[in-house]
Amino acid sequence: xxxxxxxxxxxxxxxxxxxxxxxxxxxxxxxxxxxxxxxxxxxxxxxxxxxxxxxxxxxxxxxxxxxxxxxxxxxxxxxxxxxxxxxxxxxxxxxxxxxxxxxxxxxxxxxxxxxxxxxxxxxxxxxxxxxxxxxxxxxxxxxxxxxxxxxxxxxxxxxxxxxxxxxxxxxxxxxxxxxxxxxxxxxxxxxxxxxxxxxxxxxxxxxxxxxxxxxxxxxxxxxxxxxxxxxxxxxxxxxxxxxxxxxxxxxxxxxxxxxxxxxxxxxxxxxxxxxxxxxxxxxxxxxxxxxxxxxxxxxxxxxxxxxxxxxxxxxxx
Amino acid sequence: xxxxxxxxxxxxxxxxxxxxxxxxxxxxxxxxxxxxxxxxxxxxxxxxxxxxxxxxxxxxxxxxxxxxxxxxxxxxxxxxxxxxxxxxxxxxxxxxxxxxxxxxxxxxxxxxxxxxxxxxxxxxxxxxxxxxxxxxxxxxxxxxxxxxxxxxxxxxxxxxxxxxxxxxxxxxxxxxxxxxxxxxxxxxxxxxxxxxxxxxxxxxxxxxxxxxxxxxxxxxxxxxxxxxxxxxxxxxxxxxxxxxxxxxxxxxxxxxxxxxxxxxxxxxxxxxxxxx
Ligand SMILES: Nc1ncnc2c1ncn2[C@@H]1O[C@H](COP(=O)(O)OP(=O)(O)OP(=O)(O)O)[C@@H](O)[C@H]1O
Ligand SMILES: [Mg+2]
Numbered sequence: 001x002x003x004x005x006x007x008x009x010x011x012x013x014x015x016x017x018x019x020x021x022x023x024x025x026x027x028x029x030x031x032x033x034x035x036x037x038x039x040x041x042x043x044x045x046x047x048x049x050x051x052x053x054x055x056x057x058x059x060x061x062x063x064x065x066x067x068x069x070x071x072x073x074x075x076x077x078x079x080x081x082x083x084x085x086x087x088x089x090x091x092x093x094x095x096x097x098x099x100x101x102x103x104x105x106x107x108x109x110x111x112x113x114x115x116x117x118x119x120x121x122x123x124x125x126x127x128x129x130x131x132x133x134x135x136x137x138x139x140x141x142x143x144x145x146x147x148x149x150x151x152x153x154x155x156x157x158x159x160x161x162x163x164x165x166x167x168x169x170x171x172x173x174x175x176x177x178x179x180x181x182x183x184x185x186x187x188x189x190x191x192x193x194x195x196x197x198x199x200x201x202x203x204x205x206x207x208x209x210x211x212x213x214x215x216x217x218x219x220x221x222x223x224x225x226x227x228x229x230x231x232x233x234x235x236x237x238x239x240x241x242x243x244x245x246x247x248x249x250x251x252x253x254x255x256x257x258x259x260x261x262x263x264x265x266x267x268x269x270x271x272x273x274x275x276x277x278x279x280x281x282x283x284x285x286x287x288x289x290x291x292x293x294x295x296x297x298x299x300x301x302x303x304x305x306x307x308x309x310x311x312x313x314x315x316x317x
Numbered sequence: 318x319x320x321x322x323x324x325x326x327x328x329x330x331x332x333x334x335x336x337x338x339x340x341x342x343x344x345x346x347x348x349x350x351x352x353x354x355x356x357x358x359x360x361x362x363x364x365x366x367x368x369x370x371x372x373x374x375x376x377x378x379x380x381x382x383x384x385x386x387x388x389x390x391x392x393x394x395x396x397x398x399x400x401x402x403x404x405x406x407x408x409x410x411x412x413x414x415x416x417x418x419x420x421x422x423x424x425x426x427x428x429x430x431x432x433x434x435x436x437x438x439x440x441x442x443x444x445x446x447x448x449x450x451x452x453x454x455x456x457x458x459x460x461x462x463x464x465x466x467x468x469x470x471x472x473x474x475x476x477x478x479x480x481x482x483x484x485x486x487x488x489x490x491x492x493x494x495x496x497x498x499x500x501x502x503x504x505x506x507x508x509x510x511x512x513x514x515x516x517x518x519x520x521x522x523x524x525x526x527x528x529x530x531x532x533x534x535x536x537x538x539x540x541x542x543x544x545x546x547x548x549x550x551x552x553x554x555x556x557x558x559x560x561x562x563x564x565x566x567x568x569x570x571x572x573x574x575x576x577x578x579x580x581x582x583x584x585x586x587x588x589x590x591x592x593x
Contacts, residue, residue: 207423210391214417216410217440225436229427308427309468 050082051075084277092281114262122185123246130193138201164256181253188249189242196238200231236301339365344397356549357383370525372535380550381528415492416485422477424469431465437488455483475502546588554584
C-alpha cells in the first residue's frame with residue numbers, strides 16, 4: 001500500500017519543514033526521552049549482569065536447563081536482587097505511594113513527608129544563616145578575614161562522621177525528631193548560600209557604588225537599594241544547590257536516629273533486611289523529590305527575576 | 318571639624334568662601350599601578366566661580382575624569398589642596414552638594430526608568446508625590462516621556478545616558494558634574510540637549526562642570542573652557558568664552574564663536590605636540 005499521507009505543510013511549497021527527528025530533538029522532551037531510554041537500557045542490562053552469577057549458581061546446583069531468555073526473565077524478577085529491574089522498583093513505588101494510606105508507616109508518601117519537612121526547615125534555617133554570614137562578611141572586614149576560613153573548614157568535615165554526634169548531643173539536651181535532622185541540613189546548605197551571597201553582594205560595579213557615594217547614602221541604603229537586588233540572581237543559583245543538599249542532609253540525619261521514619265529510615269531498614277527493591281524505590285523517590293524541589297526553586301527564580309526585570313541574568317531567558 | 322556641624326550650615330559655608338565653588342591649588346594625583354606610577358594630574362590650579370559653566374577638553378587619558386572625580390571626593394589627590402563650596406570635597410559630598418553624570422549611564426537594571434530617576438530622591442527622603450512629579454518633569458526634559466516603565470536594557474545607549482542625566486538633575490543640585498554626558502548621542506538629540514542644558518543653566522544659575530571632546534559643544538555651552546594635555550595631566554590654557562546669554566545653535570556660525578573655537582583647537586594641538 002502506498003497511500004501518501006497528506007502533509008498540510010506541503011501545500012506551502014517554499015516552506016521546508018525540518019524533519020520530525022530534528023523537530024523533536026530541538027525541544028526539551030526529545031533529548032530527555034532519549035536519555036531516559038538510554039538509562040533504562042543500561043539499567044536492565046546491568047540488572048542481568050549483576051544478578052546472573054547468583055542465578056547461574058542456582059541453576060547449576062539444581063541441574064536446571066537454562067538459556068539466555070530464561071536468565072533475563074529470572075534476573076528481572078528476583079525477590080532480593082543485587083540490582084532490581086526498573087519495573088520492580090516502579091511496582092514497589094506504586095504499592096507504597098498509591099497503595100497505602102498516607103498515614104501508614106509503610107507508605108512512601110508518609111516517609112517522604114517526614115524527610116521533606118526536615119529538608120524545608122533545614123533549608124530555611126540554612127538560608128537564613130547563610131545570608132546572615134554573607135551580610136556580615138561583606139560589611140565587616142574583620143569578619144571577612146576571620147569567618148571565611150571557618151565557613152570553608154566547616155565543609156571539609158565529612159557530614160556522615162558528625163551527623164550521629166549532632167543527633168546524640170542534641171538528643172541529650174532533649175531535642176529529638178525534626179530539629180536535629182534540620183540542623184544537619186542547615187549545616188550543609190548554609191555554605192553555598194554564603195558563598196553565592198557574598199559574591200552577589202559584591203557584584204555591583206564600581207560605578208554603581210560610586211553613584212551611591214555621591215548621594216552620601218548610608219550603608220543600609222547601599223545595601224537595600226544596590227547590594228541586595230544585585231545579589232538576587234546569585235542567591236537563586238545558590239538556593240538550587242542548597243535545597244538539593246539540604247535533602248541529602250535530612251536523609252543522612254535520619255540514618256542514626258534508629259531508623260524511625262523518613263526516606264533515610266527506609267534506606268537503612270532496606271539494607272538491614274537486604275530489601276534491595278525497597279532501597280532502590282527509596283532512592284528513586286529521593287531523587288524525584290530533589291528534582292521537584294530544585295524545579296520549585298527554579299520557578300520562584302523565574303518569577304522573581306521577571307518581576308525585577310532582570311531577565312538576562314540567572315538564565316531566565 | 319564635626320560632620321554634624323557642617324551639615325547644619327552648608328549654605329553659610331558656601332557664601333563665606335567668596336563664591337568660588339571649586340578651588341584647587343597645585344593639585345596632583347598619581348596612580349600607583351603595577352607598571353609604575355601614572356601621573357594623571359599634575360599641578361592643577363583652577364578656580365570655578367559660582368554660576369560658571371566650565372568645560373574640560375583634552376585628548377583621551379589627560380585626566381578630565383580624574384579631576385572631576387577628585388572634585389566629587391571619589392578620588393583622593395596625592396598632593397596639593399582642593400576645596401568645594403569652601404569645604405573639603407568629602408564634606409561637600411556629605412552635604413550632597415553636587416549631582417554627577419558619569420561617563421557611562423550606571424543605571425540599576427532592576428529599576429524601571431522612572432525609579433532610576435527617583436533613586437536619589439528616595440535616598441534623600443522626598444515624598445512620593447514629589448518624587449513622581451520630579452521624575453515626570455526631568456524625563457520630559459530629556460525627551461523620554463512615555464518610557465517611564467521601561468527597563469534600562471529596553472533602551473538604546475543614548476536613551477540610557479539621558480536617563481542618567483535626568484537622574485542627576487532630579488534632585489536639583491547647585492553643582493552639576495557631567496562627564497561626557499552627550500558622547501553617545503546622535504547630532505540632533507545632542508543639539509537639542511545642548512540648548513536645553515544652556516536654558517537650564519541660565520534659568521537656575523547652577524554651576525556646571527562639563528567634560529567633552531567636541532570643540533563646538535564646549536564653545537557653545539561654556540563660560541570658561543579648560544584645555545588639558547596628557548602625561549602628566551595638566552591645564553595648558555583657560556579660555557574665557559562669553560557669547561551672548563540668549564544664544565541659540567545659530568551662534569555657532571558667528572565670527573566670535575569661530576575665533577574661540579580656533580583658539581581651543583590651537584591649544585589642543587600644542588598639547589599634543591608636547592607629547593612627542
Ligand atoms: N583607577 C585608576 N588606576 C590607575 N590609573 C588610572 C585610574 N583611573 C585613571 N587612570 C589613568 O589616569 C589617566 C587619566 O584618566 P582619565 O580617566 O582621567 O582620562 P580622561 O581624560 O577622562 O579620558 P577620556 O577622555 O578617555 O575619558 C589615564 O592614563 C588612566 O589610565
Ligand atoms: Mg573620561
